[in-house]
Amino acid sequence: MAQTLALGIDIGGTNTSFGIVDRRGQIITKGKMSTLGYPTVAEYIAALKKEVDVLIEAVGRENIVAAGVGAPNGNYYTGEIVHAANLEWEGVIPLARLLKEALHFEVTITNDANAAALGEMMYGTAKGMKDFIVVTLGTGVGSGFVANGQLIYGHDGFAGELGHVIALREGRVCGCGRRGCMERYCSATGVVITAEEWLDERNDPSILRQHKGKITAKLIHEAAEQGDALALEIFDYTAKILGQTLADAVAITSPQAIIFFGGLARAGKLLLGPVQKHMEDNLLRIYKNKIAILPSDLPDADAAILGASALAW
């Protein structure tokens, strides 16, 4: 039997998703584990190998052509993860080599958001688009930029760090060591910081008060759905910073659409409506009313798994 399957692995700041995918983009089987709790990358890879091997044996090792990996700061050219602010392991990690030794497949890696953009382009909302941006609103904010139908890797493989555009000079301290990065406001982590800060500083009533100190993005989303004024204001504040940053990014690549996924994107219209409004308010005239703000139509982590697996072919 020919090798007709690829292994896709998406390493997020919180969870790692993996799946075995056929050439048409069908996920045959998939799984998930925590990314957290492994002091060394060797321990993490041992745990990942154990999980993935079960799937591999189920479909037949001989049917798998190779593996693709999406990871924070994953470098397409070198196969390394370099200084990823949202991972527990510091420094430069030769992830492609380590995984190849563990799994005995060829392994190609890229930025997790770049992998998601490939998945959206081949199987998702961006099918047929040549110029678009994928923004992942998870533990951090990732992005993949596609222009002329090609992913922008940049000279060194590190393009697409929209989450680390400075949104507020002298703003919140970021895991990257600088201040005011967009992801400190617009990620799942960022909205929680905003909520906790506002609950401290302000006295207006909110469903969220009862969860003070234990706020999650999901709780804010649920409160917003119930019409909680503070939660809606948190979303509007988040959307303003995201919309302003996107308006500037549009001035660089002029995309047809901006596609959102990740935990926080599940808030849908409640968040993306205000994002569209604030982006339009800040756009240069030539870009106004042209750019679609769309949620991913791939369920949850599938876009990332599909994109990662696409690297393998």
Place this chain on the structure above:
Amino acid sequence: MAQTLALGIDIGGTNTSFGIVDRRGQIITKGKMSTLGYPTVAEYIAALKKEVDVLIEAVGRENIVAAGVGAPNGNYYTGEIVHAANLEWEGVIPLARLLKEALHFEVTITNDANAAALGEMMYGTAKGMKDFIVVTLGTGVGSGFVANGQLIYGHDGFAGELGHVIALREGRVCGCGRRGCMERYCSATGVVITAEEWLDERNDPSILRQHKGKITAKLIHEAAEQGDALALEIFDYTAKILGQTLADAVAITSPQAIIFFGGLARAGKLLLGPVQKHMEDNLLRIYKNKIAILPSDLPDADAAILGASALAW
């Protein structure tokens, strides 16, 4: 004889340059006229035709294959100039069609900075590079982004408006109708505004005081060359805003180099030295000490003429 020559026209906010170029990128003959002082685009095109026809007759009309034009907000896909803040003519101008009717050649247009980027890639500092940014510091600030060896036109042909990234929220009013655009600080126009403002607000001595009310970018450059503290501070302030904006753009496309040309770029190290420092100070760690800040090595308007002519082939 075969058609071996192309006509390149660069329409700047102040001047229009044009030249006839061979396939190797040699400019056979060239000329220049003011862009200003033509109330209607028809009058401007009549004047341009008169100038260009002299050059065309000199090399033989039958030898020219077509014309390429770089113009503010020039759209590669539609052949139009749309709402160009730095030109006197408002609204949508079907420039490619009007020029074709006047000159009787096929005419392709793009953004003047995109044309410059093509010129740099084929004949200039960016020869052999696949990922770089060209920044033009003229009446406004233009830019051309190249990724994967291809110019980024964007979905609608309007990509690369780095000058209209918002550098200072609630900053100076821009010709585009918004506030705080980078070009209101970092263009030749921008540094003059900074100088006049500071001469009004401050009392420290400066060679520039004698020119108050009639400051030009050239005067500031000359004062900086003579070590004038105020002029050097103006350059450092300008470089800080430019460096911060570039650091954010790097996070999107991760270029190998950023290449500068246009009037203000003639200040060379006096301006580009501080630009490099401020960019590095603001870069995400993974991009530090990787990106070359380079002046164009094509004389003056040649890059734009060469780039525009390259569109014709």
